[in-house]
Amino acid sequence: MKRTLLTGNGAAAWGARLAGVEYLPAFPITPQTEIIETIARWIDFGEMDCRMVTLDSEHSMITAAGAAAVTGVRVFTATSSQGLLYGMEMLYTVAGWRAPFVLVNVSRGLASPITLEPDHNDILAARDSGFLQLHCATCQEVLDCILLAYRLAEDERVRLPVIVNLDGFYLSFTREPVEIPDAESVARFLPPFDPENLGFRAGAPLSEAVAVIGGTPYSYFRYQSHLAALNAVDVFAENAAAFAQAFGRTYQAVEAYHCDDAELVFVMMGSFATKAKEAVDRLREAGEAVGLLRPVLLRPFPAADFRRALSGKKGVIVVDQNLSMGKGGVLHTELASALYGYPGTTPVLVSFIGGLGGRDISAEEFYEMHAVTRQAVSEKRAPAPRLLYTEVELREMKKIQAIARVQGLKEQQT
């Protein structure tokens, strides 16, 4: 198999094409749009047998995606940021329909202020929706995760929609060498969608998503979805093994990098974790026993994998590219709840917030986070969460604010 230079968006489109997607409800939004444009071009030139329809909004788009999936076809769709939130009501709704399809989210910071560049507040807002979540760090992973996502979504033990997440700009518009598997191998790994009991047919009337009265049936159906999501931990591992056999690339729910002998471990998700990898290499060269854990699977949360990997570690450096206002980093909270109260898993957890709205995290900052955590371990107490921001940035910000003030005064005078 040859490797081709593809953007993350291009890799997402190839994932959908190889998965034999039959239906694409769409709506444009930066930085996702290239995905639907690429597929539209393939459809127009007869390279892909898929029906595409542009809806009036993401809310409608996700409704149509769920409705088509429960009617029994393989569905793909994509969005970003504001679009994901505009469709939020339907994310919860179609997950409750147990509609198995794949949605690619190209992460982008949320308004306000409005921005185009990435962080993870958009995707984490969908954390509790019932959609499963796979987080990618490279363009190759984007393509592969879409194939893994369909097999996961359609498995009869799961039957839930899956979001595959990639970071806007850093992955969406960055070209990397990607191995595009051949269609025959993909078809063997991912056979056509068998909807089994799903579908609206004249000969087999079906009422889907009817109202319930009272907490008893409501709780029952909600618990079913939760248990199905939990099943996805083992199903993902099975699928990843089959994937490795078919394509030679190995995926784990939590990717571990130099963790076995590490005393301190970075935990990060998405493309910025590749920056952490680089920092781990440099720190190791300087003699530090440090590693990295990166969740690929965020829903279901691979708690057991984290407990295993962090057992006996001294400190954990959690770098959240998101901010839950008034609380802090979401990944930090998730990790704390997974580790607390389990014997043998009592590292000091230190929380950092960085990379919001595409802000870079420099190598020096990784070294500093490592040093702060090293200190916390020796003091046996975690400091308050740190918001990454440099003095240079603060000076730059003051300058911008001064310009804004001058402009404001000019406006008043004219």
Add this chain to the structure above:
Amino acid sequence: MTETQFKNMKDLPSKHLLGTGTSLCAGCGGLEALHEIYDILGAKSVFVNAAGCMTLLAVYPFTPFRGSWLYTAMASAPAGAQGIRDALDILLTKGRIAAGEDLETVVLTGDGSAYGMGLSATSGAIERGLDFLYICYDNEGYGNTGQQSSGATPHGARTSTSRGSSGYPGHKKDLFSIWVAHRPTYVATVVGAEPLDLARKIEQAKKLRGPRLILALAPCPTGWDFDPSETAEIGKLAVRTGVWPLKEYRDGKVVHSKIPQRRLPVEDYLKRQGRFAHLFHPQRDEVLLQEIQTKIDIYWANVEG
């Protein structure tokens, strides 16, 4: 109207398809219309529902429908219909289901969704030429939440969010014309109290493909404040006073299917409903009554030309 199998009342179906014993209010004019529509439309259909009174027709584990049903959300039932229609077409094209398994895709919403929150999704579905039938039961307010004013509430009506002496200050939106402006296949107004007219229009709609709207006035004893036994009478008066014109749009033309001879004064309709009681008690609001009557007169003057 072209040839019809419904020449008189005897021709209407005597067997009824929609189950009874639902949790809807006694005397529901929307349910009356739906019964009549479903008898002619048939069970080879999938109803895509938006949040509203009729969401409570199908409550686990019961449904009155013999065909299929999908509840979506308040704003996006037409998008749900798009997904189902497209998926069925894909399955039919690829031979994965037999032609006999195909279904008529039907959207069922109240006026809250049809005139307001769902309008963007509806407009999109029409512009794409989606093959679907939209049934709106118009009870002129957010009925399921206790009759707050909606975009369909008539001028002067009391609602639970317009309790003052002049009632609702806005004017009922013209959904019929909004649809017509999109140049869809078919648009018709109906009321359950005129079953023959309704039957002919469903018969028409069923023969056609593309975006089709059946806009049913739904007299609502609970929200409009009248006795449930009077639903049919109120519906008839809506037609005879000219408040609710029965009409259809086809092939670029609007045709009135029933032009009331000797229109009754609108107050014959208004005074039967508690939501307009403030127009008559403690004293007659001549200005508002005249305003309402004039608007109806102007409408019909334009029709009769």
